[in-house]
Amino acid sequence: MQIRTWLIAIWTLAAVAAVGAEIPIAEAETVGMSSDRLLRIDTAMHRHIEAGNIQGAVTAVARRGRVVHFKAYGMMNVEAETPMSRDAIFIMMSSTKPVLGVAAMMMIEEGLIRPNDPVTDYIPEFAEMEVAVLKEPADEDISPFFFDRQNPPEHRLVPAETPITIEHLLTHTSGLASGGLGSMQAQRRERESLASYIPTLGTSILDFQPGSRWTYSGGTGLDVVARIIEIVSGMPYNEFVQTRIFDPLDMKDTHYNVPASKTDRRVVIQGVDMSRFDRETAYYSGSYGLSSTARDYLHFEQMLANGGELFGNRLLGSRSVEMFASNHVGDLFGGFTQSAQGQGFGYTVAVVLDPITANSRRSAGAFGWGGAFGTRSWTDPAEELTGVLMLQQPHPGAQYDFENAVRQAIVD
Numbered sequence: 001m002q003i004r005t006w007l008i009a010i011w012t013l014a015a016v017a018a019v020g021a022e023i024p025i026a027e028a029e030t031v032g033m034s035s036d037r038l039l040r041i042d043t044a045m046h047r048h049i050e051a052g053n054i055q056g057a058v059t060a061v062a063r064r065g066r067v068v069h070f071k072a073y074g075m076m077n078v079e080a081e082t083p084m085s086r087d088a089i090f091i092m093m094s095s096t097k098p099v100l101g102v103a104a105m106m107m108i109e110e111g112l113i114r115p116n117d118p119v120t121d122y123i124p125e126f127a128e129m130e131v132a133v134l135k136e137p138a139d140e141d142i143s144p145f146f147f148d149r150q151n152p153p154e155h156r157l158v159p160a161e162t163p164i165t166i167e168h169l170l171t172h173t174s175g176l177a178s179g180g181l182g183s184m185q186a187q188r189r190e191r192e193s194l195a196s197y198i199p200t201l202g203t204s205i206l207d208f209q210p211g212s213r214w215t216y217s218g219g220t221g222l223d224v225v226a227r228i229i230e231i232v233s234g235m236p237y238n239e240f241v242q243t244r245i246f247d248p249l250d251m252k253d254t255h256y257n258v259p260a261s262k263t264d265r266r267v268v269i270q271g272v273d274m275s276r277f278d279r280e281t282a283y284y285s286g287s288y289g290l291s292s293t294a295r296d297y298l299h300f301e302q303m304l305a306n307g308g309e310l311f312g313n314r315l316l317g318s319r320s321v322e323m324f325a326s327n328h329v330g331d332l333f334g335g336f337t338q339s340a341q342g343q344g345f346g347y348t349v350a351v352v353l354d355p356i357t358a359n360s361r362r363s364a365g366a367f368g369w370g371g372a373f374g375t376r377s378w379t380d381p382a383e384e385l386t387g388v389l390m391l392q393q394p395h396p397g398a399q400y401d402f403e404n405a406v407r408q409a410i411v412d
Contacts (some may be wrong), residue, residue, distance in 0.1 A: 021250045021311040022277050023302055026066035032412030033061075034405050038069050040408065045073040054268050054374070054398050056084035058390040059404055061382065062302055070294070075195035077268040089253060089266045090390045091277055092290040092297075093187030099300070100222045101348030103229055103241055104170060105316055105324050115170070118163035122228045125245030127165060130157040130180035140310030155181045161209050166228065168210045169221045170347040171328050177220035179207040180207025186223040191283040194237060198227040214332040214345060219287050222348065226286030238284035248313035249303055251296035256284050263377040266291065269373070288371075294390045297377045299367070301386035304379045311345045325379070327351050361403035373400065383410060 028035040029385030041059055050055045050130050056074025060067065061150045072084040119126045135154040144170030160175075168174035168276045177183055200223065207215065226237045233240055238256055257280045258266060268274055282287065299310060304325070308316030316324070327333075327344025334340050336348075342358030344351045349367040352360045360366070368378025376399055389402045 002227060005345040015038075023062055023065065023067050023140075023310075025296065026068060028063075028068040028356060028409070029068075031064040031066050031068060033063055033068050033409045034411045035068075037409035037411070038405070040405040041069060042071065042073070044398070044405050045071075048063075048395060048401070049074040052141075053395040054391050054393045056088075056267070056392075057398070057402075058084060058086055058088055058090075058388075059402060060294045060298045060388040061385070061409075062305075063385045063410075065302070065306065065384070067298070076265075078270045079268070081195070081330065082268075084267070085265065086389070087253065087265060087293055087294055087295065089262060089291050090219060090375055090392060091267075091269075091371070091373050092292050092375050093288050093369035093373050094218065094284065095292075095297070095369060095375040096288050097222055098369050098377075099241055099290065099357040100168060100226055101324055101346075102304075102315065102349060103237075103286075104166070104243060105226050105320050106244060107232055108230055108323075109317060109320050113166055113212040113228060115165065115167035117166050118167065119169070119228070120163055120233050121222060121226055122197055122204065123224070127202070129160045129164065129202070130182075130205055131160050131209055132156075132185070132207065133158055133177060136332070152181060152184050157205065160206060162211060164210045166225060167328060169217070169225050169241075171214070171345050172208050172216050172221060173212070173214050173329055174206060174217060175206035175208040175213070175215070175322060175330060176201065176219050176224070178207045178215040178217045181205075182207040190272065191285075192233075193282050194227040194230060194284065196222060197283070198224055214329050214334065216336065217287075219285070219346045222286035226284065229286075229372070237286065245300075246296075247313060247316065249296075249310055250300055251292065254290055254292040254296045255293075256281060258288050294388045297375075297388045298386060301377050301388060301412065302380045305381065305384060305386050314410045325351055325381075329352060349399050361407040370399075374401075378403075385410070400410060 002148050028038055045057050055078050056404045058072045061069040063306045072086045074084050076082045076084045076088050092364045132155045135156050185205050228355030230237050247326055303310040304321055310319045325346045333343055333345040342354035346352050348371050350356055352362045352364055363380050363382040365382055366380040370376035372393040377388040379386050387406050
C-alpha cells in the first residue's frame, strides 16, 4: 500500500506539471507542409457536410511536434443549430482500444505481465476452455461472416489446443466473443464491473483456436486485459488510465462518465437517442466507453510519435512504442472484410506494411485505430506526423478524403 501511495504521488506530480500543456503551433511550411494544400481538408469536410454524409467534424494534424491544422466544421447539434466547436466531446467507441494497448505496454515494461502469459495466470476461471467447430466437414474453419446467424450450422465442441494469452487478446486472435459459432451460444451477463464480469467469461465457447485467426473481439477481449491490469497494478482500471495516461498527457476532457459541467459540449448525433450515453457506468471497458476531444487524442498520438513522451512525461520507452506498433499476427490480418491486404496488426492498432497494396494514405509503419461512430486517429513515424479525425457518422469517404488531404499536403 505504501508503494502504491508513493507511485500515485509521483504520477500526480507529473500530471500537475502537464496541466494546461499544449502542443506548439507552427506555420505548415516550417515543418515541411503546405498551408494552401492543407485547405483541401476544409474543401473535403464541407463537401461531405453539404452532401449530408456527416453533420460535422473536428480535424487536427501535427508534424514534427507542431500543430499545423486544427479546425471544426458543421454542427455539434443540428436541431439546436449549434455550430461545431474545436473542444466538442465525441463518443469514441473503439477508439478507446489504443488507450488500453498503451496501458498494457506499461505493465509489460514494468514486468508485471508478459505478452505470452496465459490469462489463467490471473483469472483461473479461463482454464479448460472449448472451441466451437463445424460438425461436418470436421473442424473446417468458418468465418463468422459467412453463415446464417439465425440458423447456424451444426457444430461440436473441442478443447482449446492452447490457452488464451494476453497477446492473443491484444491482437484479436483469441477467439473470444468475436461473433462466430462459439459466440452464438453466449448468455447475456450483466456488466456491473470488470471484477464481477470478466471471470464469468471462463464459461464462454471460443470461435476458433487461439492464435489461428484474426477476428475482431469488439466489446470483450480487451476488457479481459483491463481486468488483468487492475489485478497487477492494484488500481481500478479507470483510475489507472486517469493517473498514468490522461493526467500526464493533459487529456483533460477524456472521460468514461462525462461530468455534468461538460455535457453541453457533447456532440448530439442526429437521429440517435443520446440519453443512453449519459448514463453513469462503473464498468470501465478497455474496448469502448470513452468520450473525448480532438485535442486530447492529438496529445495521445503525439506521445506515441515522440517515442512515448510528451510534456516532459515519459509513458513508454521508445522500443516499447515500436513493439506496440509492430505486426504481431503474421499474415492473419484481413480487416473486417477478411480481404484487406498490405496491413498487419499490433497491440490494439492496425499497422500499414505496404501502403500501395493496402491502398493507404499513410506510410509504411503508420499505425492507429478508429471507432464505430467515425472517429479515427493515427501516428505516422516515417513522416513524424499525427492525425485526428472526429466524426459521429462513420462515413468511409470522409475518412479517406481527410487522410488523402493530409498526405498530399506534405511537401518536404
